[in-house]
Amino acid sequence: MRVKRVLVIVAHADDMEFMAGGTIAKMADLGFTIREVIATNNERGTLEPDWSTSFTAEARREEARRGAKVLGVDPEIEFLGYEDGRLSETPLNELRERCMRAIRRHKPDVLFTWDAHAPYEDHQDHRAVAWAATEAAMFAHFPLYHQEHRDEGLEPHYVGERYFFAKSPRDANKTVDISDYIERKIEALCEHVCQMEMTVADLQVQLTASGLEIPFLREADRKDYRPVIEAQIKAWAASVGRKAGFAYGEEFRRVRFNGIERWARGSESVLPDEL
Ligand SMILES: [Zn+2]
Numbered sequence: 001m002r003v004k005r006v007l008v009i010v011a012h013a014d015d016m017e018f019m020a021g022g023t024i025a026k027m028a029d030l031g032f033t034i035r036e037v038i039a040t041n042n043e044r045g046t047l048e049p050d051w052s053t054s055f056t057a058e059a060r061r062e063e064a065r066r067g068a069k070v071l072g073v074d075p076e077i078e079f080l081g082y083e084d085g086r087l088s089e090t091p092l093n094e095l096r097e098r099c100m101r102a103i104r105r106h107k108p109d110v111l112f113t114w115d116a117h118a119p120y121e122d123h124q125d126h127r128a129v130a131w132a133a134t135e136a137a138m139f140a141h142f143p144l145y146h147q148e149h150r151d152e153g154l155e156p157h158y159v160g161e162r163y164f165f166a167k168s169p170r171d172a173n174k175t176v177d178i179s180d181y182i183e184r185k186i187e188a189l190c191e192h193v194c195q196m197e198m199t200v201a202d203l204q205v206q207l208t209a210s211g212l213e214i215p216f217l218r219e220a221d222r223k224d225y226r227p228v229i230e231a232q233i234k235a236w237a238a239s240v241g242r243k244a245g246f247a248y249g250e251e252f253r254r255v256r257f258n259g260i261e262r263w264a265r266g267s268e269s270v271l272p273d274e275l
Pocket of ligand 1: 011
C-alpha cells in the first residue's frame with residue numbers, strides 16, 4: 001500500500017499537539033508521512049515581559065520543531081508568517097491561496113485542521129485558518145482556482161480525507177484510541193515551554209477568579225508545568241475516550257471522499273479505517 005501523506009494546517013505552534021497529538025503520533029507509527037503548516041508567528045505567546053516579539057517568534061518556531069519531532073512529524077515545518085492574534089484580518093482569499101498552495105505542494109491524502117463549523121471558538125486565528133484550509137481543500141483539485149500555481153509546477157490535487165478538530169466539537173463521528181499515545185502527546189506538548197507556562201498561569205487566573213479551591217493547581221509553579229498539563233490532558237482525553245470505550249481518545253468530524261462512502265453502504269466495500 002502506498003504511504004499516505006498527511007498535512008496539518010493550524011494557526012499556532014501547539015494547536016496540532018493539543019488537538020490531535022495522539023492521533024498524529026499514531027499515524028506516524030503507521031508509516032504515514034506528516035507535514036505541518038503553521039499560519040502565524042506565535043509572537044504573542046509568552047509571559048516573559050522582556051522578550052521581544054521577534055525573539056518569541058523564534059523561540060516558538062523552535063518549540064514547534066521539537067514538538068513535531070516527538071510526534072514523528074517532519075520537523076521542516078512551513079511557517080506562513082502571519083501576525084499572531086490578527087489572522088482574521090488577513091483577506092480570506094489570500095489565506096486560502098496560501099493553504100491551497102501548501103496542499104498542492106505537499107499533496108496530502110489526509111488534511112487535519114480546525115473545524116470551521118464547530119461552535120464557540122473564541123480565537124480569531126483558529127476561525128480564520130479553519131475557513132481558509134477547509135475551502136482550500138475543497139477546491140484544490142479544480143485547475144482554474146489559482147492557475148498561477150501551475151506556472152510554479154504545482155498541479156491540482158484532491159484531498160480525500162479531512163479530519164476537523166474543535167474545542168467544542170459538533171457532529172464528531174470519529175474517535176481515535178490514543179491510549180498508547182497519551183504519553184507522547186503530553187511529551188510533545190511539554191516541548192512548548194512558553195505555551196505550557198501560559199496555560200498554567202491561565203488556569204490559575206480562572207481558579208482565583210472562580211473562588212474555587214484546587215490546592216494542587218493553586219500552588220503549581222508555572223515553570224514546573226508538566227504535572228498540571230498531564231492532569232489536564234489526561235482528564236480531557238479520558239472523557240473523550242470513555243464514550244467510545246477507550247482509556248484515552250481524541251475526536252474529530254471526519255469527512256472522507258466528500259461522502260461517496262454512503263453509496264457503498266450495504267455492500268462490503270466500505271472504506272478501510274486505519275486508525
Ligand atoms: Zn491556537
